[in-house]
Amino acid sequence: MNEKGHIVKSFDTDLTEISNLVMRMGGLAEAQLAMAIDSLVKRDSELAQQTVQGDGKVDELEREIDNMAVRMLALRQPMAADLRVVIAALKISTMLERIADYAANVAKRVIAINKLPPIRPSHAVPRMAQQVQAMIKDVLDAYQNNDSDLAMQVWRRDAEVDESYNSLFRELLTYMMEDPRNIGGCAHLLFMAKNIERVGDLTTNVAEIIHYQVHGHEPEKARPKGDETSFATVTIDDKAEGSE
Amino acid sequence: MNEKGHIVKSFDTDLTEISNLVMRMGGLAEAQLAMAIDSLVKRDSELAQQTVQGDGKVDELEREIDNMAVRMLALRQPMAADLRVVIAALKISTMLERIADYAANVAKRVIAINKLPPIRPSHAVPRMAQQVQAMIKDVLDAYQNNDSDLAMQVWRRDAEVDESYNSLFRELLTYMMEDPRNIGGCAHLLFMAKNIERVGDLTTNVAEIIHYQVHGHEPEKARPKGDETSFATVTIDDKAEGSE
Numbered sequence: 001m002n003e004k005g006h007i008v009k010s011f012d013t014d015l016t017e018i019s020n021l022v023m024r025m026g027g028l029a030e031a032q033l034a035m036a037i038d039s040l041v042k043r044d045s046e047l048a049q050q051t052v053q054g055d056g057k058v059d060e061l062e063r064e065i066d067n068m069a070v071r072m073l074a075l076r077q078p079m080a081a082d083l084r085v086v087i088a089a090l091k092i093s094t095m096l097e098r099i100a101d102y103a104a105n106v107a108k109r110v111i112a113i114n115k116l117p118p119i120r121p122s123h124a125v126p127r128m129a130q131q132v133q134a135m136i137k138d139v140l141d142a143y144q145n146n147d148s149d150l151a152m153q154v155w156r157r158d159a160e161v162d163e164s165y166n167s168l169f170r171e172l173l174t175y176m177m178e179d180p181r182n183i184g185g186c187a188h189l190l191f192m193a194k195n196i197e198r199v200g201d202l203t204t205n206v207a208e209i210i211h212y213q214v215h216g217h218e219p220e221k222a223r224p225k226g227d228e229t230s231f232a233t234v235t236i237d238d239k240a241e242g243s244e
Numbered sequence: 245m246n247e248k249g250h251i252v253k254s255f256d257t258d259l260t261e262i263s264n265l266v267m268r269m270g271g272l273a274e275a276q277l278a279m280a281i282d283s284l285v286k287r288d289s290e291l292a293q294q295t296v297q298g299d300g301k302v303d304e305l306e307r308e309i310d311n312m313a314v315r316m317l318a319l320r321q322p323m324a325a326d327l328r329v330v331i332a333a334l335k336i337s338t339m340l341e342r343i344a345d346y347a348a349n350v351a352k353r354v355i356a357i358n359k360l361p362p363i364r365p366s367h368a369v370p371r372m373a374q375q376v377q378a379m380i381k382d383v384l385d386a387y388q389n390n391d392s393d394l395a396m397q398v399w400r401r402d403a404e405v406d407e408s409y410n411s412l413f414r415e416l417l418t419y420m421m422e423d424p425r426n427i428g429g430c431a432h433l434l435f436m437a438k439n440i441e442r443v444g445d446l447t448t449n450v451a452e453i454i455h456y457q458v459h460g461h462e463p464e465k466a467r468p469k470g471d472e473t474s475f476a477t478v479t480i481d482d483k484a485e486g487s488e
Contacts (some may be wrong), residue, residue, distance in 0.1 A: 070331060077321035087314060094338065108474035173427055180421045187417055187434065191474075194435070230352035230435075 011076055018068050018089045019143075022096070025061040026140040029096045032058060032103040033136065033199065037129045039107055040122060040192070045114045051107035058100035065093040081216075088213040092143070095202045095209075099136070102195040102202075109188040119185045121172055128164040129196050135161070135203045142210050151210035152219060154203060161200035162227040168193045169229040197227060255320055262312050262333045263387075266340070269305040270384040273340045276302065276347040277380065277443065281373045283351055284366060284436070289358045295351035302344035309337040325460075332457040336387070339446045339453075343380070346439040346446075353432040363429045365412070365419055372408040373440050379405070379447045386454050395454035396463060398447060405444035406472075412437045413473040 032054055039048035069090045072078060078086055113122070135154050142150040169190070176186045208218045276298055283292035313334045316322060322330055357366070379398050386394040413434070420430045452462045 070327065073317055073331075074323055074327050077317075079318055083314065083318050087317075090334075091338075094335075105474055112475050173431055176420065176427050176431075177424045180424060183417055183420050183427070187420075188474075190431065190434070191438070230349055230356065230432075 011078070011082070014068075014072055014076065015082060015085050018065060018072065018086065021061060021065050021068065022089050022092055023140065023144055025058060025065065025093055025096045026136075026143065028054075028058050028061065029100040029103070030133070030136050030140065032100045033106075033129070033133060036103040036106040036110065037126050037133070039110045041126050043110075043114050043118065045111045048107040048110040048114075052104050052111075055100055055104040058097055062093045062097040065089055084213045084216065088209050091209050092206050095206050099199050099202050102199050106192045106195050109192050113185050113188045116185045119175070119182055119189070121168070121175055121186065121189055124168050124171060125189055125192050125196065128161065128168055128193060131157070131161050131164060132196050132200045132203065135200060139203050139206050139210070142207065146210075146214055148211050148214040151207040151214075155207040155211075155219065158200045158204045161197060165193055165197040165227055166229055255322070255326070258312075258316055258320065259326060259329050262309060262316065262330065265305060265309050265312065266333050266336055267384065267388055269302060269309065269337055269340045270380075270387065272298075272302050272305065273344040273347070274377070274380050274384065276344045277350075277373070277377060280347040280350040280354065281370050281377070283354045285370050287354075287358050287362065289355045292351040292354040292358075296348050296355075299344055299348040302341055306337045306341040309333055328457050328460065332453050335453050336450050339450050343443050343446050346443050350436045350439050353436050357429045357432045360429045363419070363426055363433070365415055365430065365433055368412050368415060369433055369436050369440065372405065372412055372437060375401070375405050375408060376440050376444045376447065379444060383447050383450050383454070386451065390454075390458055392455050392458040395451040395458075399451040399455075399463065402444045402448045405441060409437055409441040410473055 032051055035047060035051040035054070038044070039051060069086050072086050076082075113119075135157055138150060139154045141147070142154065172186045172190050172193070176183045211217075211219045276295055279291060279295040279298070282288070283295060313330050316330050317327075320326075357363075379401055382394060383398045385391070386398065416430045416434050416437070420427045456462045
């Protein structure tokens with residue numbers, strides 16, 4: 001990952017090793033999200049249960065990366081670009097751990113909604129998840145190849161995820177209003193959608209850290225934010241008044 | 245914060261300074277949450293707007309701490325307890341930034357629900373927030389005094405927050421089912437409650453890092469988890485069937 005040679009040969013080995021650990025953790029987080037979404041599509045509670053259990057492995061890898069980073073900082077006292085690799089590993093692992101956490105939460109909610117009759121908008125959640133899953137794949141490629149351009153491309157794509165979330169949020173609320181029997185299931189789908197939207201945010205954070213690792217500073221422009229649902233009332237309002 | 249003397253006098257100054265920055269950031273995050281909750285109680289959209297804007301200052305402090313930590317790691321190459329102070333500052337600042345983020349999100353949702361007629365369960369959210377605000381206050385005291393016992397006491401209190409969240413979650417869903425006109429407002433309250441529950445989780449994470457700073461490792465026992473709403477269907481189910 002680093003071009004310049006080191007006097008102590010095994011420091012390069014350490015750098016490669018910590019990067020590999022981050023890649024492995026990224027692959028695991030990616031797989032956890034894929035399993036969670038798959039369990040939603042297939043209404044497969046057993047697969048969802050496996051996903052919940054799988055989260056422990058991700059946490060373990062985070063601790064491993066953490067310990068290795070602190071050890072490298074303490075014993076190797078890296079400078080400049082090398083220091084950035086260690087700091088980046090420390091930060092990215094925190095983000096990956098949270099991505100996997102959100103995946104496990106989606107899986108928990110799958111188990112819950114599988115006890116209820118199927119509801120229509122559950123198909124919209126996997127559609128939105130696809131966008132986010134593609135972002136994760138690309139951001140991990142960007143990390144592996146130290147490719148800051150690809151990272152920034154991923155970063156910009158988050159606005160589309162936010163748009164999908166906005167429309168899904170409205171769809172779910174409408175669906176709740178149509179029939180109160182949908183409320184329980186839709187509340188879970190609402191949180192699932194929010195979880196996936198947050199995974200998109202975290203993926204852009206990973207992209208920012210890759211930019212930092214390559215250039216020594218995070219990207220300057222504020223990320224385009226498309227999630228406006230915190231402010232949303234119009235549609236809801238109209239609907240609510242319409243049903244009076 | 246550190247007992248042993250340093251050859252380079254100003255390194256102690258650096259350690260004190262970074263801890264002070266974390267304290268300042270903690271105080272700011274605490275104030276942001278208090279303002280958000282206050283704006284909810286008073287239905288004060290202007291105060292909520294101020295809270296949303298205030299989040300920028302928290303982000304700025306995080307960057308400042310980040311830069312200072314990286315500078316200290318690069319130039320000072322601290323070891324053992326000193327290294328832990330720097331690592332702890334780096335990690336706690338990330339958590340405080342997220343706490344302030346959640347506060348800003350609560351404030352955004354206050355602006356949204358203020359456009360709707362008042363709904364009853366909005367009083368239950370501040371009650372739950374009080375527990376979390378007390379936890380934040382104590383965890384900052386624990387940080388300031390390097391008091392790992394107090395940190396662990398805070399850590400254990402999160403189970404009560406989770407219980408409050410569980411009952412609030414059910415209350416909100418019931419309220420949605422009673423009258424579809426409540427759905428829009430309740431969806432926002434649902435997310436507010438979840439945000440505050442997450443702030444509680446983050447506060448326990450801060451407590452864990454204080455334990456690490458003092459003892460060199462995080463607490464061993466897994467934190468008692470009380471939030472079971474991801475799995476919740478029973479009440480919802482019953483209600484839904486009852487309204488058929």
